[in-house]
Amino acid sequence: MGGTVPSQPDRPQIVVDRLTKRFGGFTAVDDLSFTVDPGRITGFLGPNGAGKTTTLRMLLGLIRPTSGTATIGGVPYAAIAQPQRVVGSALEATGFHPGRSGRNHLRVLADTAGVTSRRVDEMLDLVGIPAAANKRAGGYSMGMRQRLGLAAAMLGDPQVLILDEPANGLDPEGIRWLRGFLRHLSSEGRTILVSSHMLQEVEQTVDDVLIIANGSLVKQGPMSDLHGEATSLVRSSDPARLAAALQEAGVASSPAGEDALTALTGDLRRIGDVALTAHVALYELRAQGADLEQLFFELTESPENANRNLGEAS
Template identity: 50%
Template sequence: MLTVEKLTKDFGRTRAVDDLSFHVRPGVVTGFLGPNGAGKSTTMRMMLGLDRPTSGTATIDGRPYRELDHPLRQVGALLDAGWVHPNRSARSHLRWMAASSSIPARRVDEVIEMVGLTSVATKRAGGFSLGMKQRLGLAGALLGDPHTLLFDEPVNGLDPEGIVWIRNFMRHLAGQGRTVLVSSHLLTEMSLTADHLVVIGQGRLIADCSVGEFTSRASSSVRVRSPRLPDLHRVLAEAGLNVVPLTASDGRPALTVADVTTDQVGDLAGQAGIALHELTGTSASLEEVFMSMTAGAVQYQGGGPPAGPGIDPRTQGGPR
């Protein structure tokens, strides 16, 4: 288990991580999310002993990384896919890593096959695409067959097939009972990969819960159609619900009701004897909830598209 307790990191007058605490449990994929500059990479570097905390602790099974007896056999990490000597082949790079930790050389070819690099194992890593370097970095993380794995943006540079492959592979690793922490800015992908989320902003914890619990924090709404729409509108409004008329994509009139469930609307319609032709609930996506909950913790925000040639931005309703 990965444990972060009251972790704080200052860089001069800038506080990158602020009294952060959470646990990463084995057997599930935990997504580590936050806006750019939120402190995700700094936190992961402190977990691996690459940055010294100002205060607090980050431990693996109760011990700091620097105190582990066989680090590569206990923790595998992919933080920077470019960390490889460009003149070494993929196989030579992994053999060097294996020799440094007394890992049998046969394991090198095993992990090369796992990540799909067998055909380029003898080629210079400097000529690899970013996606191939990601696969090589993943092979290095798996080299010691560790029980704990940390991945920082592992799908960066991968094509759609590669993204699906690594998604399934991470879930397979978690299914083996390993502890898997993955940081990513691809929120749609995280909604398909992660079981649990740790969300931070400006170095502080925002959420530590399952994906379902996180998305349920957003308000839900219901769309409803009925042959007696005016009567239904009156019944729902008298119940104190926020009802807004709309026109469905097929041109038929409907109502949308905010902050309510389909059960509530259905019960009210049934009690009034009003037939329904549609009753559809909608919920916010992971991306929508994430944007809403981290809106106040975004370090860099765009100011909108630039004005075109000859256009005075003061007349376009933009920032002045």
């Protein structure tokens, strides 16, 4: 993206290994390990106080771990010679001088990153705020601040992007834009880690999910694998007859209301063929599975993962 920045190290991976952070007697992050692969968008989820922001700050060298390591491309952030050209980050939408224009804010950062003013204008266009570039950033809406933060993160054309709640303050159009923006970046092979509490949006955006509670990992995997066993909801004129026909065809089912069944298959065509053969009219037929919100609460509200840190800073 943009022709003014040299190429980056090839497809760096984020590796967190037994990372722990204690503040006095409070353990914010507890023996946490995970990886984030290039070319994929990874959602980083957890209740308030779970340790997400603390983990990201250790990953970016802003606070020192009590123990364990966090590396990007095999080295700690502090050891990267030109970090802005390898890692782009946006941990909050307030990291700017309120009296400085958006363009001048980016120009200051461009000087530290060793990139040109042309790159500044490219990024303002990329995130969709060129018309506000000369206005004071202190007057920006929350959504515009988020876009300015993304522009700053992308100045060095990094191969790794680490974002904390990037959709906060965005309207529906802005959220849709962000989804496409991140998808485009991941298609270029970049490594993207996104912390968010917007579960429905995460479900539509990410490839992989990390869920933590009390600073510890409780689930990691591809989004496609977290939905559980495929099932289908079927509403029909004669659910009992349909259930018998499905059973004869080797498909188990269970009642799901007065006129509905849950069939233990995601093969809608197979269900339709069985219903046709059994001469049962269908009113509704759709695939279903456990959504991310359901999984999130099942995991984080279980007795062993109940949030001990609620009310503490994450």
